[in-house]
Amino acid sequence: MMHKPFAITLEVGSSLTNHTGSWRVERPVYVDRLPPCNDGCPAGENIQGWLYHAEEGDYEAAWRLLVKDNPLPAVCGRVCYHPCETACNRAELDEAVGIHAVERFLGDRALEAGYRTEPVLPPSGRRVLVVGSGPSGLSAAYHLARLGHEVTIHEAAHEAGGMMRYGIPKYRLPRDVLDAEIGRIVSLGVRIELGRRVTDVARARQEGGFDAVFIALGAQLSRRAYLPAADSARILDAVSFLRSAEGADPPSLGRRVVVYGGGNTAMDSARTAKRLGASDAVIVYRRTRDRMPAHESELEEALAEGITMSWLSTIERVEDGSVVIEKMTLDDTGFPQPTGEYETLGADTVVLALGQETDLSAVERLADVSVRDGGLEVGEDMMTGHPGIFAGGDMVPAERTVTVAIGHGKRAARSIDAYLRGERSTRPGRHELARYDRLNTWYYADAPKTVQPELETVRRASTFDEVVGGLDADNALFEARRCLSCGNCFECDNCFGVCPDNAVVKLGQGKRYAFDYDYCKGCGICVAECPCGAIVMEPEMI
């Protein structure tokens, strides 16, 4: 037999037989973290999720994911104060993603294209009464109908929409948009009975044979302040004023209007007064700009329209054609204190915008409900102390905004659904927050936020045309792509590329990736180089 050197006696083998995964002490794991925008959205939208579809230009898929949580995107894209953007991680890089602008674009596009939603579950045979057709009632009705329940709304007013119609002025929320989004909810099979005021909730439930009730009466009563006033002085409350401005016969105000208060309602009252012909509109507020409850953007828009502000002022009395104001100063605790200095402002009409309260008479006869801070108390699941009666929106103690109201409606619908099945709803567990410091922002391209076109101020102050314009498809795509996809894989292939051991498997478009733990040595490069922080290292269990 011929003698061969050892080095040529063995068959060539592949290193694939060498499972280097055994070297590992930590393993990478794919995770989904909670993006701050989602965390901040009061309606619980999966913003990062619908932006993902919008990034690809698939606006219908984006919209469909959006309306799983919020039936009113065209409305919210216009009026929501977008706490999502306040929370957005991109703000630390350049500017927050213009989430509301993309939301509005999707909402408008859906209306143009006539997208509809369908019930997701077959009819349950259960009947639910919703009282009030503001955003909270509409949201609850929509979600309940999608879950297969038969829903009837009793609404006291002659048109649906609550404060979205009778509070928020047209120049911020055109009524055709509101009507169309309400219409889509109605077409799901929701019955809205207009002009039906409920005076006793328990009786309405019993008479109608309803299995459960959701009440969202809002806060319809203007808070009053005692002001000494001449008999001839013209004083209106903001809620009635805005409501009448919405009607066919708006009130005549005279030339000079003084609005008293520092909230968004005050801003809207002053801006509406301008549009109704007042040449001077002055807002009198007792504290300073940084302390006013109105949203900064609303103040900016009001100032741009020529509204003037009288800071650190209270109205002392109202005379015929004028108001006397006292100048204030802030004490150490930030509370306004009188100075004894007075001024006179011309005023043909005074509008009081000092906040709203809820009329709770419809629940007065329910023995087991309780009231806190003028609101009806509810549990985590939005149920009042009375079994089967749920409440939400402005009438429960919480922030009073359209989106909070929508979120309450959604949560209540889920709880009612559980209640009808004899269960109690539990809120699903939340992922850990996708904090900015978890991102590898080096990878994101630099890009400024797209600015929405604005009506020129001159035109704006005289008409009720919408002030802020929308994005076109190009801009919306651009804006969506500014999203960093915080905490959720967006298929950039980085992990697949950067592994020195080829231990990442690509599962195909839309299916993400998997680790091949036979070869992964646990170096952690994928974790460090994932732009959005969707991978973590976990100790290896031996």
Next chain:
Amino acid sequence: MGHEPVKFYQVGSFAVGNRLLDRDERTVQSDSGRSNSLTSGHRACQGCGEALGARYALDAAMRAAAGRLVAANATGCLEVFSTPYPETSWQIPWLHSLFGNAPAVATGMAAALKAKGRTDVRVVAQAGDGGTVDIGFGALSGMFERNDDVLFICYDNEAYMNTGVQRSGATPPAARTATTEAIGDEPGNVFGQGKNVPMLAVAHEIPYVATASVAELHDLERKVERAMGLRGARYIHILVPCPLGWQAASCDTVRLARLAAETGLFPLFEAEHGRVVDVRPIRKRVPVEDYLRPQGRYKHLFGEHGRPDLVAAIQEIADGNIERFGLLAEAVEAGAR
């Protein structure tokens, strides 16, 4: 105002793939069908930049050569961790030369293929920095001078890693190695020595020279593709951080390569026939300290008995590169996409 089409792709071409880009704009590495020239099961350390860089470069070369590629490989980590007898991690025809003669062996392979009329088969040679700038340099210079049809790739981890981290002509000033210990007043490797082989390659006026890094994949692949589109002697010098020799965390390999470029310490450029024709601008300039601190081989420069004077001297080297190669120009344009 005219209509401006959207030109924004979230992570654009900074990431490996990106589903928003057209398929042909994504990298070879983003493709599940990439050749994985260096496959799994190799014995490189956790987070080895050399293993990563080799797969990046050879997969790109494989695509450019339509799969007809052979490689000569000098001794060094890349060879040792990939081929413990009788196993191999190579999924291309691959030949182990000696430590110092990979350029000459590759020259021979190219000559043989030419003699057989198989010029469709392309030749690469690869080596570490020791095999390239020190012991292999004579053979390399000859290969350049004869303009042999070989793409030579140097994987620069800035020392002789395979034998226990000894200094090479590519070891940077102040770095601690087993032969340049930072003891007492000794600052680690000396200043003012060493070889800049990319520039020496440029001086040979060969058809193509480029520097690249494992942190800039699109750039690296484009350079390999460009090199493969040419004939004659071509040289690519890739910075490949070594967690072991640099005493750095294994997860920081790509980050350190990025910082090397973003500080200006490792300029990314291309040269053709003796002229620098393009540079990759710095995107977000950072001080050298950000690059040095995470590396244990520089730890004697910091802390109570630190050497701010040496950090400043290293900063001067970075600033000099930025000026010499114009690394800040067009930075704005690079950010646009």
